[in-house]
Every structure is written in structure tokens, then in C-alpha cells.
Amino acid sequence: MPLDDPVVPRPTSGELLAARWGRRRFLTVTGAAAALAFGGSLATADTSPQRSRLPYPFTLGVASGDPLPDGIVLWTRLAPDPLAAFGGLDGRISIPVQWELAEDEAFRRVVRRGNVLARPEFAYSVHVDVRGLRPAARYFYRFRAGDSISPPGRTKTAPAHGSAPDSLAFAFVSCQHRVVGHYTAYQHLTGEDLDVVLHLGDYIYEGADQGTLGRGHFPERTLLTLDDYRARYAQYKTDPDLQAAHAAFPWIVTMDDHEVLSNWASDYSFYHPQEAEAAFLVRRANAFRAYWEHMPLRLGSLPDGPDLPLYRRFDYGGLARFNVLDTRQYRSDQANGDGVKPPSDESRDPNRTMLGATQEQWLLDGLAGSPARWNVLAQQVFFSQLDLNAADDRESYEMDAWDGYEASRDRIVGFLQERRVANPVVLTGDVHANNACEIKADFDDPDSATVGTEFVGTSISSSGDGRDTDPGRDALASQLPHIPYYNVQRGYVRCELTSELWRTDFKVVPYVSRPGAPLRTDATFYVENGRPGLRQA
Amino acid sequence: MPQPRHRTTIAAFGASAAVIAAGVLAIAAPQGSTTPVEPARAASLELSADPGRVAVDPGLCSPSTVRVGARSLGEPAYPTIDVAAPEPIGLSRDTFTTYVPADRPALTPVDVVVPGDTPPGEYELTVRSGFSRLTVPVTVTERDAGPGANLALGQETTASTVGNLTMPCGVVDGDRTYTLEGYNRPPTAWADGSPGVFPDQLEIRLARPADVGRVDVHTHPETRFALRDWDVQLHTDDGWTTVASVRGHTAGGFTSTFPSVRADAVRIVTLATNGYAYALVTEVEVYGP
Numbered sequence: 059m060p061l062d063d064p065v066v067p068r069p070t071s072g073e074l075l076a077a078r079w080g081r082r083r084f085l086t087v088t089g090a091a092a093a094l095a096f097g098g099s100l101a102t103a104d105t106s107p108q109r110s111r112l113p114y115p116f117t118l119g120v121a122s123g124d125p126l127p128d129g130i131v132l133w134t135r136l137a138p139d140p141l142a143a144f145g146g147l148d149g150r151i152s153i154p155v156q157w158e159l160a161e162d163e164a165f166r167r168v169v170r171r172g173n174v175l176a177r178p179e180f181a182y183s184v185h186v187d188v189r190g191l192r193p194a195a196r197y198f199y200r201f202r203a204g205d206s207i208s209p210p211g212r213t214k215t216a217p218a219h220g221s222a223p224d225s226l227a228f229a230f231v232s233c234q235h236r237v238v239g240h241y242t243a244y245q246h247l248t249g250e251d252l253d254v255v256l257h258l259g260d261y262i263y264e265g266a267d268q269g270t271l272g273r274g275h276f277p278e279r280t281l282l283t284l285d286d287y288r289a290r291y292a293q294y295k296t297d298p299d300l301q302a303a304h305a306a307f308p309w310i311v312t313m314d315d316h317e318v319l320s321n322w323a324s325d326y327s328f329y330h331p332q333e334a335e336a337a338f339l340v341r342r343a344n345a346f347r348a349y350w351e352h353m354p355l356r357l358g359s360l361p362d363g364p365d366l367p368l369y370r371r372f373d374y375g376g377l378a379r380f381n382v383l384d385t386r387q388y389r390s391d392q393a394n395g396d397g398v399k400p401p402s403d404e405s406r407d408p409n410r411t412m413l414g415a416t417q418e419q420w421l422l423d424g425l426a427g428s429p430a431r432w433n434v435l436a437q438q439v440f441f442s443q444l445d446l447n448a449a450d451d452r453e454s455y456e457m458d459a460w461d462g463y464e465a466s467r468d469r470i471v472g473f474l475q476e477r478r479v480a481n482p483v484v485l486t487g488d489v490h491a492n493n494a495c496e497i498k499a500d501f502d503d504p505d506s507a508t509v510g511t512e513f514v515g516t517s518i519s520s521s522g523d524g525r526d527t528d529p530g531r532d533a534l535a536s537q538l539p540h541i542p543y544y545n546v547q548r549g550y551v552r553c554e555l556t557s558e559l560w561r562t563d564f565k566v567v568p569y570v571s572r573p574g575a576p577l578r579t580d581a582t583f584y585v586e587n588g589r590p591g592l593r594q595a
Numbered sequence: 596m597p598q599p600r601h602r603t604t605i606a607a608f609g610a611s612a613a614v615i616a617a618g619v620l621a622i623a624a625p626q627g628s629t630t631p632v633e634p635a636r637a638a639s640l641e642l643s644a645d646p647g648r649v650a651v652d653p654g655l656c657s658p659s660t661v662r663v664g665a666r667s668l669g670e671p672a673y674p675t676i677d678v679a680a681p682e683p684i685g686l687s688r689d690t691f692t693t694y695v696p697a698d699r700p701a702l703t704p705v706d707v708v709v710p711g712d713t714p715p716g717e718y719e720l721t722v723r724s725g726f727s728r729l730t731v732p733v734t735v736t737e738r739d740a741g742p743g744a745n746l747a748l749g750q751e752t753t754a755s756t757v758g759n760l761t762m763p764c765g766v767v768d769g770d771r772t773y774t775l776e777g778y779n780r781p782p783t784a785w786a787d788g789s790p791g792v793f794p795d796q797l798e799i800r801l802a803r804p805a806d807v808g809r810v811d812v813h814t815h816p817e818t819r820f821a822l823r824d825w826d827v828q829l830h831t832d833d834g835w836t837t838v839a840s841v842r843g844h845t846a847g848g849f850t851s852t853f854p855s856v857r858a859d860a861v862r863i864v865t866l867a868t869n870g871y872a873y874a875l876v877t878e879v880e881v882y883g884p
Contacts, residue, residue, distance in 0.1 A: 143675075143690055143692070149675060179673065266776065267759050267760065268757070268759065268788075269759065270759075270788060279687075282703065282704075283688075283691040283692060283693045283703055284673060284691075284692040284693050284694060285675075285690070285691050285692040285693075286691075288692075336696075336699050337701075337702060339696075340693065340694050340696065340701040340702075343671075343694035343696075344693055344694050347673065347694065363671050363694060363696065364694075
């Protein structure tokens with residue numbers, strides 16, 4: 059069976075040196091320092107044989123996420139043998155892990171330390187919700203388990219509530235099908251100077267495909283059980299470029315469909331219609347649990363069986379508010395049998411919902427009461443109208459995108475317009491293509507008001523080597539005056555904002571079928587404060 | 596191995612047998628950490644199997660699927676379930692972890708295979724989680740080996756390379772269609788994974804040495820996807836020998852007959868297509884004289 063042979067990073071000599079140094083430091087941790095963290099008190103007489111024999115466990119790297127003005131989540135998972143059940147650990151005994159957070163890269167000014175147990179019920183993942191930190195501050199963190207020290211991670215808290223940050227730099231990414239491409243885009247991303255990275259979904263893919271790049275999926279089957287999903291996340295996370303991108307910045311993540319099953323909607327997947335709802339909910343519960351285990355998420359996002367509380371909000375002072383959406387879990391089933399279809403009474407049914415009533419109200423409340431200059435919807439599927447039928451007198455829409463949920467979109471766009479929400483910007487993944495869109499009050503009327511801006515980011519690797527242009531898409535140009543830009547290469551999107559100007563750079567690599575592609579900026583757009591719409595550099 | 600303290604057979608869904616046992620999932624008490632503390636999982640599990648008795652035809656390419664059910668008798672839980680089988684039975688999963696609701700069982704498919712030369716007989720799978728335990732009888736059947744039997748059916752098949760969403764086993768599944776792998780649906784054909792590069796090889800290991808006088812190769816029914824040229828080779832005590840060379844084939848199936856040879860394996864060496872980049876075979880059938 060042609061299984062994959064993932065690159066598993068081993069400790070370097072520098073890390074081993076750090077380990078010796080680190081052990082001395084860890085042994086001198088005072089009770090007071092430990093108590094500052096989560097009241098954790100490590101079992102003092104830990105004599106479990108596993109500890110002394112623990113092989114290097116930090117094969118999946120480290121991560122941080124969900125930045126608050128005073129807090130950040132630190133993440134790692136112990137997995138000496140990353141693709142094995144329970145990462146090669148015994149699956150019964152918990153393992154103590156120490157963590158520390160410092161103001162400097164050399165860990166001389168450690169400001170927080172603590173102990174946690176990596177527990178088998180959570181696949182030996184560790185989620186530390188560090189609080190009491192300074193706002194808008196850079197920190198470094200690392201973990202220790204047994205005699206091993208993790209590679210260091212770098213992170214940053216959000217600015218204080220009520221503050222007026224001069225600027226904010228972030229990138230957003232999506233769709234990292236490992237089988238079809240290398241993560242070169244992450245290599246370049248890691249070199250950026252960013253406050254935070256947003257991942258808009260399709261972190262893993264659920265299929266059994268093997269591809270031709272030597273990056274085939276493990277296990278070699280469509281994911282179903284919790285151990286299946288765990289092994290797949292572990293396989294993805296062995297990628298050194300992905301690890302480096304996690305270690306470099308805090309991430310804010312949300313999921314799309316492939317974290318569970320292609321184009322799933324609520325309790326059903328069009329691509330797996332023979333699976334009964336009850337069976338799908340077991341799959342969904344397994345997928346959600348593994349997602350939480352492998353992402354730097356708070357305890358508040360822990361799934362309860364097949365329910366995952368994922369939508370949430372992040373403020374960067376008065377500069378930006380990120381509304382992180384979940385467009386999968388509460389949506390109506392795709393209309394017209396999914397796929398690309400003409401609109402119908404069904405797709406335009408006002409009772410259809412993309413967000414579910416509760417999340418939609420939460421979003422509208424968060425927009426109405428926002429203190430922010432820029433109001434961001436970080437979400438998954440194409441928001442603006444995208445007529446894929448080149449004929450002038452016919453329309454076809456992607457039923458999985460907001461075009462298949464017109465009433466939901468109309469309610470949001472109408473609200474943005476009526477309530478004069480400050481500078482709405484929608485960020486999108488899913489389609490493996492870059493697009494810059496103007497959100498129109500009436501997409502069928504090019505002269506109607508521009509209400510906001512949408513930036514659609516291409517995939518990290520999904521769909522493999524891309525193209526700068528696409529003749530099929532060019533043929534649609536005349537009916538897409540509100541979408542002046544697209545590109546179908548791989549990459550990421552960098553955004554930098556001040557109170558007066560939003561700048562978006564579409565960064566692409568020419569190929570991902572082999573490593574080492576150079577990066578270039580394919581296009582740059584600006585949005586001015588108070589003037590919705592695109593201005594190209 | 597802990598024995599269940601008591602075993603009670605209860606009425607179960609479908610043809611399943613079920614056993615309840617008390618106590619499952621000892622969870623270490625949480626220590627101070629920000630790792631979540633789960634409520635005590637005092638749940639017992641009800642294990643089941645569907646079908647309750649598994650019949651397996653010999654051959655590594657003909658698995659039978661048993662769906663292992665687990666239902667929590669308390670709060671929903673995430674137990675690990677182990678499945679053990681005696682030699683020579685092979686399993687697609689011998690351990691798995693799954694969400695287990697309380698209102699109905701979580702069903703996990705486990706494929707069961709035995710080598711082609713396994714004699715008919717009775718075996719048992721043992722399914723275990725904590726103190727819950729279930730045994731599932733497995734019957735290894737006898738394949739038809741009489742005149743006219745397709746000796747390739749279900750037998751171990753390998754290939755030089757494997758194209759996306761296809762499988763070598765797809766050519767010995769008794770299905771001549773070209774259907775790619777779907778969700779929980781195996782592919783029914785094989786294509787190579789090296790576009791534009793020939794030759795490629797498909798190799799079928801017979802259950803036991805047999806006299807072979809005819810090999811049918813089925814490719815795509817449309818010429819533009821069809822295999823054009825191939826050799827049929829048989830493996831004998833003297834090594835590999837070419838018994839037929841097919842040239843200029845255009846679509847569908849082709850039968851090669853030749854003087855009978857005693858062989859333990861059959862190889863199809865694909866040499867050229869009618870233009871398609873991949874060699875594509877939907878079925879290979881092997882017959883006696």
C-alpha cells in the first residue's frame with residue numbers, strides 16, 4: 059500500500075542544547091510562577107515510566123490563536139509517532155506538559171509558566187488559555203514534555219479595548235489540500251510581518267486520494283472515525299512550512315466543508331446521500347472533536363458531540379472587528395440539488411438560511427454595535443453574486459455559495475446599508491481563486507450603491523498549479539462589473555489597514571507541484587475609509 | 596485480559612448480536628490545566644455487529660464488511676474500540692475511536708479478508724472496549740473452483756502504479772464497469788498512475804496453482820479511453836512466460852486463449868492505449884482450459 063512518508067522534524071542540535079538549558083530552568087520554576095498560570099499544580103511525584111522514556115513528542119509543532127487584549131491560546135500535541143493511534147502514546151495515561159511564555163525570544167524574561175496534562179481523551183493535545191497579558195504585545199512560548207523542549211512559537215495579543223491602533227497587518231488563507239501541492243505559500247507567509255493569520259477553512263481534505271507528488275493522504279480512506287480525523291490532522295501538521303506559519307503568528311481559524319465532508323450542510327452531505335442523518339452526525343462529531351483538538355481554540359469552542367460553537371468575534375481596538383462565521387453548521391440544504399444551477403423559487407426562498415437565525419442575529423448585533431472602523435466578515439463561501447452562465451439572458455449560480463442563499467445575503471446587505479455599518483469587508487476562501495468584489499445593494503443593477511467590499515483569497519495548494527488567467531472566466535467579464543479582478547494561482551492575501559485606508563495585496567506563487575516557487579504580488583487594491591469599493595494601485 | 600463481569604444478550608437492531616457490560620473508559624482524574632475536564636463518563640457500551648455473522652470469500656481483494664456498532668448506555672462518549680482476529684484473518688481497522696451517542700449506535704465499517712488459499716472454516720472476531728465485549732462469528736467460504744470458474748475473482752492484485760480513485764482490486768471484483776472511488780464506494784477499475792509512460796503492469800496472484808487456458812481483459816467501452824496493446828504473462832515454476840499478445844484492440848473486452856499452462860500468477864503488461872494517457876482496465880478474468 060503506497061503510504062505517505064511525511065517529513066517529521068527532529069530536534070536540531072540547537073534545540074537539544076535548549077533542552078538541557080530549559081530543563082534546568084524548568085526545575086527552578088517557583089510555585090508562585092506556576093500559580094500565576096491556570097492554577098495548575100503538577101503532580102510532584104510523577105513516576106510514570108512513560109515520562110522518562112517519552113520520545114521526542116513535538117512532531118506537530120506549536121501554535122497560538124484567538125488573540126484577546128489580555129490573552130492568547132497556546133497549543134501543541136504530543137505525538138512521538140504522529141500517524142499512529144494516540145500519536146504513538148498508550149492512550150490511557152495522561153502526560154504532564156510544562157509551558158512558558160516570555161517577552162523575548164531567548165526566554166530570559168518569562169512572564170507566565172504553568173503545567174497542564176496532555177490527556178488521551180483529547181489525543182494528547184494541549185490548549186493553554188493564558189490570560190493577564192499586556193495588549194498588543196509580542197510574546198514567545200514553548201512547551202516541555204519529558205526531556206524534550208518544543209520549538210519556540212511567537213505570538214501577539216490584540217490591542218486594548220477602546221484603543222486606537224495605528225495599523226493592523228494580517229493575512230488570510232484557505233484550502234490546503236496537501237496531496238496536490240506543496241505549502242510554498244506558507245514559507246513566504248512566515249516571512250511577513252503580521253499581527254494575526256486568519257484561516258477560512260479546508261484545513262484538511264477528507265478523501266483517500268494519493269496524487270502524484272508523494273503527498274498522498276493518510277489514512278488511505280475517506281475519514282470517518284475520530285482516529286481517522288486525528289491521523290489526517292497529524293499528517294497535515296507534519297508539514298514544516300505549515301508548522302512554521304503557525305509558530306510565527308497567532309491564528310484565528312474557522313472551518314469550511316472538507317474538515318468534515320465535501321459540501322456538507324447542517325446534517326447532510328450532498329456527496330454522500332446514502333449516509334443517513336444519524337450516521338452523518340457521528341462523522342460530524344468525530345470531525346469536530348479532532349478539529350478542536352488540533353486548533354488553537356478556547357475551551358468555549360469545545361464541541362458537544364455533533365455541535366461545535368465556532369462563530370465568534372475579535373476586536374482589534376477601534377480599528378477592526380472580525381466576525382468569524384460558520385456557514386456550514388446551520389445552513390439550509392443546498393437548493394436545486396447543489397452544483398451550478400439557475401436560480402429558482404427554492405434558492406430564493408426567504409426562509410432559507412446560510413447562518414441560522416441565532417448566528418445571523420448575533421452577526422447583525424455585532425455589526426450594529428460595533429466600535430470598529432473596519433467591520434470584517436471572515437467566512438467561507440463566495441458572498442458576491444457570481445453569474446457563471448456566459449449567456450446574457452441566462453443565469454447560473456453556485457448553489458453552495460451565498461448565491462444559493464439570496465435571502466440570507468439580502469438581509470445582511472440590506473442591514474449594512476440601512477444601518478450604515480462602517481466599512482464592511484467580507485473575506486472569503488473556498489473557491490481556490492483570488493477575486494476582488496464590490497458588494498452591491500442590488501447586484502443586478504450595476505448603478506446601485508456599493509455597500510461594501512469582498513476580498514476572496516485563493517488556496518494555499520488546493521487545485522494544484524494555477525493560472526494567471528482563465529478564458530472561461532474572462533468570458534464572464536461583461537456580466538461581472540462588480541468583480542474587476544480575479545486570478546487562479548495559489549497563495550495568500552495580505553491586508554494592512556489604518557483608520558483611513560485598507561490595503562490588500564494578492565500574493566501568488568506560480569506553481570506548487572514542486573517546492574521553491576518564488577512569490578509575487580499579483581494585484582494591490584485599496585479601500586478608503588467611508589468610500590466602499592475598490593481602488594486599484 | 597479483564598473478563599466481563601456479566602454478559603446479557605439483549606434484543607438488538609437488525610441481525611446483530613449485542614452484549615452489555617458494565618464500566619467503560621477509565622479516565623484519569625484531571626489535574627490543574629486548561630485542558631477541558633469531561634464529565635465522568637460512567638457510560639457502559641452496547642456493542643453490536645451487522646451482520647451478526649460474517650461470511651468471507653477467500654482472496655485478499657474480496658473483503659466482507661461488518662459494521663461494528665457502539666451505543667452508549669449513559670452519556671455520549673468517545674471510546675476506543677479494539678477488534679481482534681486470529682490468523683489468517685486480516686482487518687481494515689483493529690482499533691478505532693469514535694463518538695458514541697446514547698440514542699443510537701455509531702456504526703464503523705470494518706473490512707475482513709483472508710488469503711486466497713484459506714480453507715473453509717469457522718473463526719471469531721473479538722470486539723472489546725473497556726469491559727464491554729462482543730464476539731462475531733466469521734465463516735470462510737469455499738470458492739467455486741470448477742470448470743468455468745473465474746480463478747481471478749477476488750484474488751490479490753497489485754500494480755506497478757495506481758491512478759487516483761482507482762484500485763488494482765477493481766479488476767477482480769466481478770464488475771466490468773468503470774466506476775471511480777466514491778464516498779464509501781470502492782472503485783471498480785484500475786488505471787496506472789504514470790500518464791503517458793508505458794509499460795505498466797497488473798499482477799494477479801491466484802489462490803493456488805491452476806491450469807490456465809484463457810485470460811479476458813476488459814478495458815473502457817469507449818475507444819478514446821481504451822487500452823490498445825498488451826501482453827498476457829503467466830508465472831510458472833520456470834518464471835514468467837508470455838502466452839498472448841493483444842495488438843490493436845479498440846474497446847471493451849478481449850479474450851485470449853492459448854495452450855493450457857499451470858500457473859500461480861497472471862500478469863497483464865500494458866503497452867499502448869488508443870490515445871489516452873493512462874492504461875485503463877476494468878476487469879481481468881482467468882479461466883482454465
